[in-house]
Amino acid sequence: MLLKSNLQKWSGLLFAVILLLLLMCVSIVYGYTDTTWKMAIDAFTSFDGSNEHLIIQTVRLPRALIAAAVGASLAIAGVLLQTITKNPLAAPEIFGINAGAGFAVVITVTLFSLSNLQIFTWISFLGAAVSFLLVYIIxxxxxDGLTPMKLTLAGAAMSAMFASMTQGFLVINETALEQVLFWLAGSVSGRKLETLLSVLPxxxxxxxxxxxxxxxxxxxSMGEDVAKGLGLKTGMLKIWSGLIIVLLSGGAVAVAGPIAFIGIVIPHITRAVVGIDHRWVIPFSALFGGMLLLIADTASRFIIMPQEVPVGVMTAVIGTPFFVYIARKGFNK
Structure with missing residues (x-):
């Protein structure tokens, strides 16, 4: 644990907020269209209608805000999942929650040709809830009841099932394929601010x-029996945690598509920095999650310029080695 005292943690939290804001500024300034810091400031203080100012206001600012919000949401969802399941590999994408939400949106597009943002939001929430419930039941x-290994296997099975069904629906509807393919890879590119505002509440x-x-x-976290002995209603707490996970995962998928590995990577990094106290783990995870997605999104613009790599691909590249490390560490204790 790097930050031990409360003073260190409060200072670290303030520094993380500043760093997050700085990364958002970097995301706004840098990209395929050549802009400067002065142009970015002028775009908000003395807007002149130029192409650069329009891109900064209507493309990059929403993109930075969406990346920060989605990264924070997925990271917090990962913290809650790992805590209530006692599974170091738990995350929305591993448990099939993201895949379930994505599948629900794809069905909406392919069968009903709907594109309303508010409908997408509710459909995404429904898909996330159904997937989470199925994984928990299975x-x-x-x-032996609920075990980390069984949950991981159930999540992997549900992810594979929803992914296969998603591909099947897209094969029979080429128009829908064009609409949602880039979204399914996980991306914050091309999203409008209205998209974020529809799920932000x-x-x-x-x-x-x-x-x-x-x-x-x-x-x-002290253990199920100890928690019950201290009077904690563990069942109700898990229900509330599940509701929060569905809200955060479903909302994130509705905005940016299924983005992987943030929910796995960030909670472990956060615990290494501030320990296991969730009063600190949750806010730090939110900030770190936003930072990671902002870094991944900014980097994705330069790898194959002028084309962009979907940010979901970038987070997968970052997260896969970490996933292997946690898997080996978590199940070989």
């Missing part, structure tokens, strides 16, 4: 509820 079946509720239950998550 992982609980059997003599749900994300804010999810962030707030996660902070409210942080103390109870600390008790649950």
């Amino acid at each position: 992982g609980s079946i059997g003599r 749900y994300l804010i509720v999810g962030w707030g509820l996660a902070l409210l239950i942080s103390n109870k998550l600390n008790v649950l």
Whole structure:
């Protein structure tokens, strides 16, 4: 643990906020269209209608805000999943939650040709909820009840099923394929600010509820029996945690598509920095998650310029080695 005292943690939190804002500024300034810091400032203080100012205001600013919000949401969802399942590999994408939300959106596009943002939001939430419920039920079946290994296998099975069904629907509808293919790879490119605003209230509720239950998550981390002995209603806490996970994961997928590995990587990094107290883990994870997605998105613009790599591909490249490390460490103790 790098930050031990409360003073160090508060200082670290302030530094993380400043760094997040700086990365958002970098995301706004740098890209295929050559702009400068002065142009970015002028775009908001003395807008002149130029192409550069339009790109900064209508393309890059929404993109930076979306990356920060989605990264924070996926990171917090990963923290909650790992805590309530006691599984170091738990994350929305591993448990099939992202895949379920994505599949629900694809069905909406292919069967009903709908493109309304508000409908996408609710459909994404529904898909995330159904997927989470199925994984939890399947992982609980059997003599030993709920175990980290069974949950991981159930999540992998659900992810594979939803991914296969998604591909099947897209094969029979080429128009839908063109509409959602880039979205399915996970991307914050080309998203409008209205897209974020349509889900932001749900994300804010999810962030707030996660902070409210942080103390109870600390008790649950001590073990199920100990938590019950201290009077904690563990079943109700898990239901609330599941609701928060669905809000955050479903909202993130509705905006940016299924982006992987943030929910796995960030909670482990955060615990290495601030320890296991969820009162600190949750806010730090939110900031670190936003930072990681901003870095990945900014880097994705320069790899094959003038084309862009979907940010979901970038996070997969970053997260896959980390996933292998955590898998070996978590199941070989």
